[in-house]
Amino acid sequence: MEYLFYILSGFTILSAILMISARNPVHSVLYLIVTFFLISGQYLMMNAQFLFIVNLIVYAGAIMVLFLFVLMLLNLNRETEPQKSMKAKLAGVISAGLLLITLLGALIQGQTYRGSLHITDVGLVKNLGMALFTKFVVPFEVSSILFLSAMVGAILVGMRKKEDKEVVSE
Amino acid sequence: MSNALPPLEHYIWLSSILFCIGVAGVLIRRNGIVLLMCVELMLNAVNLLFTAFSTHFQDASGQIFVFFVMVVAAAEVAVGLAILVMIYRNTKSVDISLLDNLKH
Numbered sequence: 001m002e003y004l005f006y007i008l009s010g011f012t013i014l015s016a017i018l019m020i021s022a023r024n025p026v027h028s029v030l031y032l033i034v035t036f037f038l039i040s041g042q043y044l045m046m047n048a049q050f051l052f053i054v055n056l057i058v059y060a061g062a063i064m065v066l067f068l069f070v071l072m073l074l075n076l077n078r079e080t081e082p083q084k085s086m087k088a089k090l091a092g093v094i095s096a097g098l099l100l101i102t103l104l105g106a107l108i109q110g111q112t113y114r115g116s117l118h119i120t121d122v123g124l125v126k127n128l129g130m131a132l133f134t135k136f137v138v139p140f141e142v143s144s145i146l147f148l149s150a151m152v153g154a155i156l157v158g159m160r161k162k163e164d165k166e167v168v169s170e
Numbered sequence: 171m172s173n174a175l176p177p178l179e180h181y182i183w184l185s186s187i188l189f190c191i192g193v194a195g196v197l198i199r200r201n202g203i204v205l206l207m208c209v210e211l212m213l214n215a216v217n218l219l220f221t222a223f224s225t226h227f228q229d230a231s232g233q234i235f236v237f238f239v240m241v242v243a244a245a246e247v248a249v250g251l252a253i254l255v256m257i258y259r260n261t262k263s264v265d266i267s268l269l270d271n272l273k274h
Contacts, residue, residue: 051233059214062244063243070251128230154252
């Protein structure tokens with residue numbers, strides 16, 4: 001079963017790289033959906049069943065459909081895609097590579113976790129529900145208020161002002 | 171255990187690589203929507219690491235935290251996309267390099 005992790009990881013990294021390098025933003029969204037599906041596979045391997053299904057429904061389903069919807073609403077495609085100069089792209093890739101080297105270097109220097117993970121049942125819906133509604137019930141309620149404010153904020157930001165409407169109707 | 175998972179270290183490597191790909195995406199793209207997607211990729215890398223540590227310590231708190239990260243990400247995307255649509259309405263483009271008014 002261990003080899004499955006490496007296969008999934010390889011495809012995850014590949015699709016993530018394809019996502020940032022795709023010229024067409026719609027292709028970027030599709031590659032990101034593939035990445036999320038593969039990450040969901042990792043959750044399933046760790047027996048985190050709740051996160052597996054939530055990742056599929058919320059990330060790959062709702063959020064990515066929202067992205068795709070906005071992209072198609074604005075009619076963005078390969079022709080309208082703004083491009084950075086080759087020099088700026090190279091600088092960006094080198095900076096990110098340096099960050100990766102720093103992170104991995106810190107990991108090699110620090111405490112290591114060589115023992116393999118063991119499958120547990122903490123990720124089952126029952127156990128997570130018990131933790132969520134006893135120990136974490138206050139943050140859970142606060143997050144619902146956050147959601148409400150985000151919804152109101154999105155509508156408020158997206159609304160046209162009155163004078164704009166008049167200009168359009170003229 | 172015959173069906174043991176790989177060591178935690180490998181999960182940390184995978185998450186670091188995914189996070190850095192997200193950072194590279196933010197640095198090399200100019201489309202605002204793709205930038206938001208790269209931020210989502212970085213959040214997902216962190217979520218994966220949270221889940222791996224939660225499995226390692228056999229503690230549900232890490233996976234609850236992933237749940238909250240997803241809540242915040244959904245709220246962030248809703249507001250961020252609304253702002254981007256407004257930017258598009260005003261500038262007729264999602265190119266973030268046009269938003270340099272603070273520079274002048």
